Amino acid sequence: MSPKEQLLQRIENRSAVVGVVGLGYVGLPLVQGFHDAGFRVVGVDVDARKVQALKEGRSYITDLSDEEVQHLQRSGRFHPTTDYRALEQADAILITVPTPLSKTRDPDISYVMAAVREIQKILRPGQVVVLESTTYPGTTDELVKPELEQSGLTCGRDFFLAFSPERINPGDSVYALRNTPKVVGGVDPDSTEVATRLYEQVIERVVPVSSAKVAEMSKLLENTFRSVNIALVNEMAIAANILQIDIWEVIEAAGTKPFGFMKFYPGPGIGGHCIPIDPHYLAWKLKTLNYNARFIELASEINTFMPRYVVTRIQDVLNEQAKPLKGSRILVLGVAYKPDVNDLRESPALDVMQLLLEKGVDLQYHDPYIPEVRIGRQVFRSVPLTPEVLRGADLTVILTHHSNVDYEAVVRHAPLVFDTRNATRGVQGAEQKVMKL
Ligand SMILES: NC(=O)c1ccc[n+]([C@@H]2O[C@H](COP(=O)([O-])OP(=O)(O)OC[C@H]3O[C@@H](n4cnc5c(N)ncnc54)[C@H](O)[C@@H]3O)[C@@H](O)[C@H]2O)c1
Known part of the structure; x- marks a missing residue:
């Protein structure tokens, strides 16, 4: 079986391990979504206090209660850590780190690139990486892909890469992860297919688009609107x-x-x-x-x-x-x-x-x-x-x-x-x- 076929199989029978990098307002609901769909989830955050809070069953965002965090812990299928090496076992890696503006109001994608550099070190065939942090068109193709290929692996053959904008609306009691359609654009058709299949496990409607750039731009259109x-x-x-x-x-x-x-x-x-x-x-x-x-x-x-x-x-x-x-x-x-x-x-x-x-x-x-x-x-x-x-x-x-x-x-x-x-x-x-x- 090719790395793609193996990955699709693991996604569909839910034996795939999902890694979430950045356990904030966006990352935690994703953890919960994949966990509740039966996946094993590894969560990585550089903030040791957040990781400790999760281990102790304490939430720090309003969309998740302490009880819900305790539920994640009790199942034994959620492993929060500050150690990127835990992602070696992950089949899918979702990046949800901050993308703020710098002091001069230019994009600051240093958090994304820091995360990608760490992921590059543990990248292996058969993994899919999805960037969810909001960013400008071209980031996934022009910055993330070359960095991940530093590993010696080839995107679209050994590993897969997509952009999928996050639409979560904190405090919204109607639209949550499951019923908010999700746009997915891979850097190549196989990446789109793999990432689409992944999100279909937890989201009712997944909308594949022709490229990562379209997906990146769609988020910026929504928020500029x-x-x-x-x-x-x-x-x-x-x-x-x-x-x-x-x-x-x-x-x-x-x-x-x-x-x-x-x-x-x-x-x-x-x-x-x-x-x-x-x-x-x-x-x-x-x-x-x-x-x-x-x-x-x-x-x-x-x-x-x-x-x-x-x-x-x-x-x-x-x-x-x-x-x-x-x-x-x-x-x-x-x-x-x-x-x-x-x-x-x-x-x-x-x-x-x-x-x-x-x-x-x-x-x-x-x-x-x-x-x-x-x-x-x-x-x-x-x-x-x-x-x-x-x-x-x-x-x-x-x-x-x-x-x-x-x-x-x-x-x-x-x-x-x-x-x-x-x-x-x-x-x-x-x-x-x-x-x-
Ligand atoms: N909050 C929202 O409503 C919302 C909605 C849609 C999209 N987004 C986008 O999602 C992304 C994340 O936003 P958020 O609100 O969840 O931010 P957040 O600050 O709540 O969470 C980000 C987490 O990433 C961690 N982090 C930073 N650098 C890291 C690294 N190198 N490795 C691992 N972890 C790291 C931080 O400690 C933090 O816990 C941003 O791009 C944002 O624009 C946010």
Whole structure:
């Protein structure tokens, strides 16, 4: 049997061992998916604390509970480690390490390449490697493949290589690994076939495409689409405010059109590991080819302006009460970058808080998922959301609309609210004391 046939057989009878490199928001749900489908899973992470937590049955992401991690441990089919050599036994290796921007806002694929260099050392015939970390078109073909071939093995004959963008949406109770279609593009047809068969074991619909580049670009199109549309609706929110029209009512009205329109909502900016970052991967790549991706730049400009806009609006709301920003007591409600997650990365709330502090605001925050926030040298701890805390603030500013917050109590006790997320819609009494973005 050829290495490909052997691998396909092991995938189909689920005797294949799956290796996941990078046990974060993306890697852990993959571990769980393959584990629950009956595979043996090896998880590698350079962060010894994460590996230790998993060994002790503790989760560090909201999408997986401690009980679920303990379940992985109890079965004896999940082996978390910091040692790459454990991947020798893996038939499939999925790479889910970070792809951030550097200080100069260029793609930083050093984590991917560090992982690939380690994998190269243990590569053997009959393995399939899939890069899942978001990156610019060409990474898999032009950087990952040559590095893996340093092993002396040939891609498409001895081992297989594909790109499959990760679409997991942390905090989403409807779409998880199994029911989110997955795009797969191999660097050659055999690689596409092997990787497709692998994901078909755990995902209902796998979408093979003709190349790794198509798969890489599809992810960047998806996230640029979001960034541009969020920027558009943010600009519409600014326009609606100038025109003294309620943007939220406008969006609901436009949203009744059954074709050609999709609802997006404004807010204090964009955050997380994906939307603020991924489009820049594409813009950077295009810049190297002398093309300036104007939509990407404009969307980024508008979205990064939003925290400043929110602070201006806060200033206006307080001004109506004859209060200056300086010395006002402001309670920020929700600092995670989106509802129902404990992820603070790139959160626009950090920018809003920073700007408020610069204006001399007496600041507090509450977030049920984020116990501590650092702004510069200052460390803030989440205050409990009691009637006293709400009553004591001149203004409560809702930046992230976690679903487990009692917005009726917020409206009942807070003297004044600025709601950037329309979290208080329909709450009794909101008309009198809530100002909306
Ligand atoms: N979080 C999301 O919602 C999401 C969604 C889709 C795609 N993505 C993409 O998936 C990738 C991973 O994102 P994430 O949110 O899971 O990041 P994360 O920071 O939560 O997890 C990455 C893990 O990789 C580990 N790591 C770093 N370098 C390593 C190395 N050389 N070897 C082994 N482990 C290493 C880190 O310690 C960390 O635990 C990124 O490219 C991201 O853009 C993320």
